[in-house]
Amino acid sequence: MDSKPVIELRAVTKRYRTDHHRVALPTVSFSANAGELVWLTGPSGSGKSTLLGIAALVTEPDSGEVWLGGVRRDTERRAGRILARQQLVGLMPQTSHLIPELSAVQNLRLSSDPRRAARPTRLLRRVGITHSAHGRVDDLRHGDQTRTSLARALVGDPAIVLADEPSAGLDDTDAAAIFSVLRELADEGRCVVVASHDRRVEHYAHRSVALAAAGSE
Numbered sequence: 001m002d003s004k005p006v007i008e009l010r011a012v013t014k015r016y017r018t019d020h021h022r023v024a025l026p027t028v029s030f031s032a033n034a035g036e037l038v039w040l041t042g043p044s045g046s047g048k049s050t051l052l053g054i055a056a057l058v059t060e061p062d063s064g065e066v067w068l069g070g071v072r073r074d075t076e077r078r079a080g081r082i083l084a085r086q087q088l089v090g091l092m093p094q095t096s097h098l099i100p101e102l103s104a105v106q107n108l109r110l111s112s113d114p115r116r117a118a119r120p121t122r123l124l125r126r127v128g129i130t131h132s133a134h135g136r137v138d139d140l141r142h143g144d145q146t147r148t149s150l151a152r153a154l155v156g157d158p159a160i161v162l163a164d165e166p167s168a169g170l171d172d173t174d175a176a177a178i179f180s181v182l183r184e185l186a187d188e189g190r191c192v193v194v195a196s197h198d199r200r201v202e203h204y205a206h207r208s209v210a211l212a213a214a215g216s217e
């Protein structure tokens with residue numbers, strides 16, 4: 001296993017402009033390695049989604065350093081950060097934002113450069129979607145929409161997989177399926193971080209990191 005962290009956030013902080021009086025993420029350092037699934041936990045509003053957004057290069061921190069793949073990213077130009085995100089990160093957001101009238105296959109095709117994309121049907125099979133891959137996404141069960149969202153995060157063959165509350169609203173069977181795939185991805189050598197309130201992930205995680213309650217800084 002590569003012992004150098006794949007994700008390293010050094011003393012990052014964040015306040016959103018629209019709610020500037022509130023600290024969304026108090027000073028936090030966080031790192032995760034290749035080959036591990038890290039469970040990011042902490043009370044509601046402690047900044048789990050914000051931290052994932054910073055690690056995904058979607059959210060800019062106000063201070064601190066963001067290192068991905070051994071390279072400092074927060075000082076790169078915007079275009080460089082976008083490229084790094086596309087090449088390194090697969091993000092499964094809290095809300096899936098799938099296009100409802102398209103099929104699962106079409107949603108996957110839309111989300112990445114076709115020259116680099118893994119075959120959608122293979123990825124969908126990996127998460128347990130076979131016969132429903134070509135039907136409209138809004139006709140899928142919630143569990144299958146979540147599986148589709150996970151498959152979509154994998155189209156660029158990312159070294160880093162970030163999942164935000166991936167088991168929200170799922171029954172035990174679907175939750176186990178999602179967590180099993182996330183664990184397999186870590187066992188393949190990817191760096192996987194799961195932000196979740198759901199204790200069912202504990203069984204699949206190598207370790208957990210808890211963010212402190214909001215207002216503690």
Ligand SMILES: Nc1ncnc2c1ncn2[C@@H]1O[C@H](COP(=O)(O)OP(=O)(O)OP(=O)(O)O)[C@@H](O)[C@H]1O
Nearest residue numbers: 016018019023024043044045046047048049050051
């Ligand atoms: N886009 C945004 N604009 C303004 N404030 C935001 C935004 N996103 C999050 N916040 C605020 O930042 C704080 C941290 O939110 P965040 O979603 O990162 O926490 P969380 O730990 O993921 O919460 P939850 O477990 O409820 O998803 C909260 O006070 C939240 O209201």
